[in-house]
Ligand code: GLN
């Protein structure tokens with residue numbers, strides 16, 4: 061648990077660390093890394109480490125491509141998936157311009173701005189994500205390695221040993237795990253992390269994804285966070301439990317409300333509902349993300365909230381007496397292939413907007429929305445999430461709130477990147493078309 065550069069330098073000596081990986085992410089949440097030797101650390105803490113940002117997605121215009129990575133000492137950890145002898149460590153970095161100002165395209169900076177805005181209102185933002193993933197025989201085709209289902213135990217659950225090694229590795233890196241289980245689809249798994257402040261959690265999510273992939277590789281299997289790898293089976297989500305605390309108390313809790321939810325919590329939910337279409341391109345950023353958001357697979361489609369109903373976008377877990385701190389809401393749309401920094405930023409922004417503007421929360425919808433027809437949906441005023449990446453990108457493009465949260469640079473880059481992806485997909489002639497049309501047309 062390092063607090064500053066001196067602590068890190070001491071730890072590096074004590075554990076005989078050979079290299080330190082400097083980590084940061086691009087706008088899509090791809091992890092970027094370069095290795096630094098211990099002798100460089102002192103100057104890295106003082107002056108940062110320069111790198112060329114021009115080949116990193118969403119990072120710069122060519123003419124201002126010199127970027128500087130400043131390591132965040134508090135994130136120093138020994139990498140549990142690397143050999144323990146002469147170990148490798150990692151630190152997350154903040155990316156700055158050569159003049160020392162924060163780089164506007166750095167996702168950590170975007171999230172920090174939002175959590176600081178929340179802090180000005182007295183709030184600390186806590187998130188608890190549930191990342192689902194598949195284990196396949198290889199990265200070449202989605203071939204399951206077991207036929208297990210929800211909560212199945214070994215021998216049906218063949219990912220058990222992989223999951224155990226993942227959890228041990230996470231724990232060695234100081235990341236507490238709440239529980240883990242086999243998920244609904246064959247070869248699908250979930251490991252739930254203990255909730256934490258958003259910035260710490262976004263770093264943890266990045267680490268989690270590396271650990272899952274590396275441990276799977278050690279077992280000779282391939283782990284993927286692709287949102288919907290198998291047609292006809294559940295996809296992988298990243299439900300995000302969230303709450304706001306003020307002065308150490310849960311600001312979402314109200315003992316006198318029938319749902320035990322405060323007015324702030326209701327407005328927060330209303331904010332998520334109202335802006336969900338605008339932020340969907342961030343929480344669900346791939347063509348494939350929209351193959352998951354269809355009826356019938358426990359993934360949300362409709363803009364509603366409920367207490368028991370898992371077809372709703374937002375679920376409010378039932379209050380357990382005495383568990384005031386656990387009062388929270390669960391947003392079920394995000395998938396684990398999102399950029400966690402930006403995803404937490406846009407969710408918090410939407411919720412805060414709801415509180416600031418005093419949005420009214422629509423009534424809970426406890427019926428299974430997937431069983432409702434067009435007419436019922438209209439009658440209840442229930443809208444839906446974007447049906448495709450294109451629709452989502454256009455919503456993001458038109459959103460003033462999202463432009464404000466992401467900053468003009470990242471907003472424009474993200475929309476542009478997604479429209480290029482859409483165009484590649486739109487013009488591609490697929491297996492589906494050949495099978496369907498060639499024999500008959
Ligand atoms: N896999 C489902 C999703 O796509 C969630 C299933 C569950 O956790 N009950 O969100």
Ligand code: MG
Nearest residue numbers: 190250252299
């Ligand atoms: Mg779960």
Ligand code: MG
Nearest residue numbers: 190192243250
């Ligand atoms: Mg799950």
Ligand code: MG
Nearest residue numbers: 190299300390
């Ligand atoms: Mg859940």
